[in-house]
Amino acid sequence: MNGIKKRRAEARKVSNDRYVKRRQEVIAAAAKVFKENGLAATSIDDIAKATGLNRASLYYYVGDKHELFGEVIIDVVKHNVEMAEKIRDSEGEAEEKIHQLFGSLLRSYNDYYPHVHVFMQEDFSQISHNKASDWLDLQRRFDRALIAIIEEGMQRGSLRSDLPVRLVAFGLIGMVNWTHRWFHPDGPVSCEDVAQVFAKLAIEGMRKAG
Structure with missing residues (x-):
C-alpha cells in the first residue's frame, strides 16, 4: 500500500x-x-x-472512500460559497440578492447532480480530519454571506426586522437543503420553478409591511 x-x-x-x-x-x-x-x-x-x-x-x-467523499463535493461547495459572496457584494436590494441566491443554488443543484445530493444528505464528520476545518470554514462563509444579505435588507427597511436574522438564514438554507429528498433534474419541476417559488415564499415572508 x-x-x-x-x-x-x-x-x-x-x-x-x-x-x-x-x-x-x-x-x-x-x-x-x-x-x-x-x-x-x-x-x-x-x-x-x-x-x-x-x-x-x-x-x-x-x-480511501472518505477522501473520495470530500472530492465529490468540494469544488461545488467552493463554487456556491464564492457565488454567495459575490451576490452579497453586488449592487442591488436585498430582495433581489435573495432571489439571485436561490436561483444560483438551485441551478448548481441541477447542473452538479448527484454531487450536491451527496453533499446535502451526508454527515460531514465523515470527511477526513485534515479537511474538517476547511469544510467548517466554507460553511461559515456561506452563512455569513446570507446573513449579511438579510441584515442589509433589515437595515435599509425593505425587510422586516422583528425576526432573528440567524434563524431566518438557517430557515432559508433548510428550504434548499431539503430539496435533495424530492428534486431530480429530469423530474416534472425545473430548478428555475423551484427557485421562483422559494424566493417568493422567502421574500414575501420577510418583506416589511407597508
Whole structure:
C-alpha cells in the first residue's frame, strides 16, 4: 500500500491530463454510488466496481472512500460559497440578492447532480480530519454571506426586522437543503420553478409591511 501511496502522490504532483481525467471519472462514479447507497453503506469495492477498476488500481487515484467523499463535493461547495459572496457584494436590494441566491443554488443543484445530493444528505464528520476545518470554514462563509444579505435588507427597511436574522438564514438554507429528498433534474419541476417559488415564499415572508 505504501508503494501505491507513493505512486499516487507522484502522479498528482505531475498532474498529467490522462491521470486527471481518469481521476475525475472515478469521482463522478463515486458520487453515483454514494447517492444510491449512502456513505456508510458504500465500500471501496463498490466504487471500484462502478469505475471498472480493481481495488489496487483504484488506490492509484484515491486514498480511501472518505477522501473520495470530500472530492465529490468540494469544488461545488467552493463554487456556491464564492457565488454567495459575490451576490452579497453586488449592487442591488436585498430582495433581489435573495432571489439571485436561490436561483444560483438551485441551478448548481441541477447542473452538479448527484454531487450536491451527496453533499446535502451526508454527515460531514465523515470527511477526513485534515479537511474538517476547511469544510467548517466554507460553511461559515456561506452563512455569513446570507446573513449579511438579510441584515442589509433589515437595515435599509425593505425587510422586516422583528425576526432573528440567524434563524431566518438557517430557515432559508433548510428550504434548499431539503430539496435533495424530492428534486431530480429530469423530474416534472425545473430548478428555475423551484427557485421562483422559494424566493417568493422567502421574500414575501420577510418583506416589511407597508
